[in-house]
Amino acid sequence: NILQELTGNGKGVKGDEKKFEISKEGNLYYLNDKIRKISTYDAQNQHENSPIISGKLVSSKTTTFSDPSSVDAHAYAERTYDFYKKTFNRDSYDAKSSPIKSYIHVGEKWNNAAWDGEKMLYGDGDGKTFISLAGALDVIAHELTHAVTQFTANLQYRDEPGALNESMSDIMGVMIDDNDWLIGEDVYTPNKPGDALRSMSNPKKYNQPDHYDDRYTGYQDNGGVHINSGINNKAAYLIAAGGKQSSVTVDGIGRVKTRAIYYRALTEYLTATSQFIDMRDAAIQSAKDLYGANSKEVKAVKQAYDAVGVV
Ligand SMILES: O=C(O)[C@H](CCc1ccccc1)CC1(C(=O)N[C@@H](Cc2c[nH]c3ccccc23)C(=O)O)CCCC1
Numbered sequence: 001n002i003l004q005e006l007t008g009n010g011k012g013v014k015g016d017e018k019k020f021e022i023s024k025e026g027n028l029y030y031l032n033d034k035i036r037k038i039s040t041y042d043a044q045n046q047h048e049n050s051p052i053i054s055g056k057l058v059s060s061k062t063t064t065f066s067d068p069s070s071v072d073a074h075a076y077a078e079r080t081y082d083f084y085k086k087t088f089n090r091d092s093y094d095a096k097s098s099p100i101k102s103y104i105h106v107g108e109k110w111n112n113a114a115w116d117g118e119k120m121l122y123g124d125g126d127g128k129t130f131i132s133l134a135g136a137l138d139v140i141a142h143e144l145t146h147a148v149t150q151f152t153a154n155l156q157y158r159d160e161p162g163a164l165n166e167s168m169s170d171i172m173g174v175m176i177d178d179n180d181w182l183i184g185e186d187v188y189t190p191n192k193p194g195d196a197l198r199s200m201s202n203p204k205k206y207n208q209p210d211h212y213d214d215r216y217t218g219y220q221d222n223g224g225v226h227i228n229s230g231i232n233n234k235a236a237y238l239i240a241a242g243g244k245q246s247s248v249t250v251d252g253i254g255r256v257k258t259r260a261i262y263y264r265a266l267t268e269y270l271t272a273t274s275q276f277i278d279m280r281d282a283a284i285q286s287a288k289d290l291y292g293a294n295s296k297e298v299k300a301v302k303q304a305y306d307a308v309g310v311v
């Protein structure tokens with residue numbers, strides 16, 4: 001790449017030193033990674049529901065950036081871009097190297113984050129329920145995976161397709177972090193160490209079902225997209241780590257093969273209206289494609305969906 005590499009540095013939300021790609025225009029430095037086409041903006045507390053969120057490209061007089069949210073939003077977007085490129089050879093969320101834009105300081109103490117269909121939005125949190133949500137790699141990977149889903153299966157964001165949409169984002173969120181099965185633990189309840197927003201290994205710990213018979217069928221949360229995701233999250237956990245549930249034992253196949261199965265299901269088989277049963281079939285077919293019809297990987301997928309009651 002002919003572009004001159006320029007490295008910036010700064011402390012993230014948790015006080016850790018990070019390095020990342022920046023650019024220089026005139027006498028200012030900007031959070032603009034021209035190699036990956038990732039740029040980070042300050043929304044200056046515009047309300048998260050305002051129709052048009054504009055922002056100021058984050059700049060600095062030196063190569064050191066002092067806003068921790070901007071440091072993490074930028075560095076973690078790069079990490080997520082690199083994960084998709086290296087693991088699945090996918091160039092950005094649309095596989096056509098579209099620019100990735102992140103906006104920090106969205107809302108007033110907003111305890112949430114989102115992919116709004118075009119860009120990522122991060123709230124600062126109120127300091128009790130959340131600290132800046134840009135401070136968690138699994139949250140950023142969760143949001144960017146919504147963009148990947150939008151340009152592939154495009155699962156509707158409600159009812160069973162919506163719960164699968166949510167689950168795909170949680171799955172890739174924990175896969176990129178590569179060491180736990182928790183979502184949001186780095187930014188959730190700063191005064192309560194060790195808890196998380198969701199657990200894929202034990203969804204019930206945070207009030208999510210881990211079996212299809214216990215699914216939520218009400219109207220809240222777009223038909224429970226953040227509730228019923230626990231069912232598919234548990235299946236993904238069982239496929240990777242193995243375990244026993246509802247008298248079904250699953251022999252785990254590891255995280256690397258599990259994420260390959262889910263990425264293939266998302267990009268080759270799932271559609272906007274896929275239900276949980278279609279997820280089971282897509283995962284089985286993906287495992288057959290990748291590892292063979294009578295492989296232990298296919299067996300693990302069938303066992304996992306039996307264990308969570310999607311049969
Ligand atoms: O991407 C998503 O699924 C979530 C986006 C939620 C959203 C949707 C539409 C418009 C605005 C915001 C954001 C995250 C999420 O799971 N939010 C949940 C849990 C949650 C976070 N903050 C909350 C505050 C109140 C209630 C629930 C929550 C939700 O919005 O349900 C993902 C990782 C962490 C935050």
Ligand SMILES: [Zn+2]
Nearest residue numbers: 142146166169
């Ligand atoms: Zn989500």
